[in-house]
Each structure stands twice: as C-alpha cells, then as structure tokens.
Amino acid sequence: WETILDSMLSKNKFITTAIFLAIMIASLSTIMIKCKPLSSSEYVALAKEKRNNLKGYKVQEVLEYYNKAIEIDPNNIDAYNGRGDLYSRSSKSHEYPDDNFNSAIGGTQQDLALDDFNKAIKIKPNAESYTRRAWSKYIDSALSSSNLGYKYDESLNCYVMKEDIIKASQIDPNYSEAYYLRGKCKGEEGKLEDYNKAIELDPNNAHVYFYRALLKRYSFDNKEGALSDFNQMIQINPSKAQSYRFRGDFKFNDLKDKQGALSDYEQALKLYQEQGRTEEIDRIKSAIRTIESEL
Numbered sequence: 001w002e003t004i005l006d007s008m009l010s011k012n013k014f015i016t017t018a019i020f021l022a023i024m025i026a027s028l029s030t031i032m033i034k035c036k037p038l039s040s041s042e043y044v045a046l047a048k049e050k051r052n053n054l055k056g057y058k059v060q061e062v063l064e065y066y067n068k069a070i071e072i073d074p075n076n077i078d079a080y081n082g083r084g085d086l087y088s089r090s091s092k093s094h095e096y097p098d099d100n101f102n103s104a105i106g107g108t109q110q111d112l113a114l115d116d117f118n119k120a121i122k123i124k125p126n127a128e129s130y131t132r133r134a135w136s137k138y139i140d141s142a143l144s145s146s147n148l149g150y151k152y153d154e155s156l157n158c159y160v161m162k163e164d165i166i167k168a169s170q171i172d173p174n175y176s177e178a179y180y181l182r183g184k185c186k187g188e189e190g191k192l193e194d195y196n197k198a199i200e201l202d203p204n205n206a207h208v209y210f211y212r213a214l215l216k217r218y219s220f221d222n223k224e225g226a227l228s229d230f231n232q233m234i235q236i237n238p239s240k241a242q243s244y245r246f247r248g249d250f251k252f253n254d255l256k257d258k259q260g261a262l263s264d265y266e267q268a269l270k271l272y273q274e275q276g277r278t279e280e281i282d283r284i285k286s287a288i289r290t291i292e293s294e295l
Helices: 001-033 040-052 059-072 077-094 101-105 107-121 127-147 154-171 174-185 187-203 208-219 223-236 239-252 258-275 280-294
Strands: none
Touching: 040 059, 040 077, 059 077, 077 107, 077 127, 101 107, 101 223, 107 127, 127 154, 127 174, 154 174, 174 187, 187 208, 208 223, 208 239, 239 258, 239 280, 258 280
C-alpha cells in the first residue's frame, strides 16, 4: 500500500507541476504579446478607432498615433493620408476641437495637410491621396478667399481641385470619393447624378448621403428622399452630432414634426456635450427651448 500511495503522490506532483508550468508559459506568452511593439499599421488602426469614438476625443492623441506610425514606417501611405485628413478637417470647421492643437502641430493645418498628401502621392500615386489632396485644396481656396475678404467663388474653389480629381478617376474609375467631389462642382442634375454614382460604388459613404439629402431638400423639394438619406446617414454613423442637428432642422422646418425634431436635437445635444462643443451646445439648447415652447 505504501508503494502504491507513493506512486500516486508522485504522479500527482508531476501533474501539478505540469499544470503549473503550463499556466506560467501561457501567462508569459500573454505578457510577451501585450509587450510586443506595435507595428506602423497597428498605430494607424488605433488612430482610426480613436477618431470614430467621439467621446472625450482629443486631436493631439490621434496625431501622436499617426506620428508614431510614420516614425516606424516612413512609407506608410495610410498614415500620411490619415494625418493629412486630420489636419485638413481641423482647419475646415473645428470638427475635431482641441484648444492646444494649433500650438501642438507647429504650423498651419492646410500646409501640413497638403504636405502629407504630397508625400503619399510621391511614395505611390493612388486615388485616395489625390482625392484627399483635392478636397484640401478646395478648403484652402475657400478659407483663403474668406480670410482676404474676397467674395466666395465656388468656380475658383472647384478649379484648384479639378486636376487631382481627374488623376484619381484615372487611377481608379470606381473610386466613390472622386465622383462625390466632381459632383460638388456641377449643376443640380449633375450633382445628383454623381452623388448617386458615389453611393452606388460605396453604400456606406455617410457624408455623401448627407449632401444628397441637402440637395434633395433644397433643390428638388424631395422631402421623402431627403428624409431617407438623413436616416441612412445616421444609421451608418450614429455618433455624429451634426447629422442629428440637420435632420432635426429638416423635421422641424420642412416636415413640421416638432416631436421628431425635439428627439433629434436632444440626441445632438448629448453628443455635443460629450465633445465639449460649447457653441453648438448653446445653439441646440436654443432650438430645444423654441420647440418646447410650442408643444
């Protein structure tokens, strides 16, 4: 019996030791994976994830991800396009508010945006870089005219991006954004045609739904079509406060749907508060007070 008992204890010790070693190996593997340096593409993915999460979002945090991606791989086109777009959008409308952003980047956003798109194109000409550069030129032209006190000239803003749109279309004839930008510079029927094509090529392109909704609302008096596009835009990107605000405006002014407008304004207010958009918060609160006084 003693021999049998010793044998069992010996086996149990072996099993226990084996289990302990297996757990230790698994734990060490997990720690090693977590401590493994991120790749350039992984930093770009983190930047995109951060940009999609508007709660507590700070531009400078995203900028650091793109900077790190480029530091690791100076030929990462996605990183240049992403960082250039970040600069460009911040310059346009304070879409990504951060009080310290201007001092953090050490230059004007538009110059830095164009520089990043130029670098991406130099590495490898591609449709995305050309369309992003085209839009950045459009914004730069509009802002420059405004800052110099000139009368707004849409034809001039469109002219500066024409060549890049053509190049993007030549590289990829099915690139959705190229059709969207081309449409911005056409008449009403041409706009609608190109917006339709852009959505056909990319049914998840939320901002094209937004501009097509505005086109249907103001140029074609197509209320049903406009509402459908507003709804689709929000379904694709439910975290964008501006979308709820514009749909709320449409419901209140065009559809006379006060309750529906109130619901959209309240959702917009919630998102603007999460972003710290003081000016927009005041505007939405005023709209809510107006509706509540009429209900």
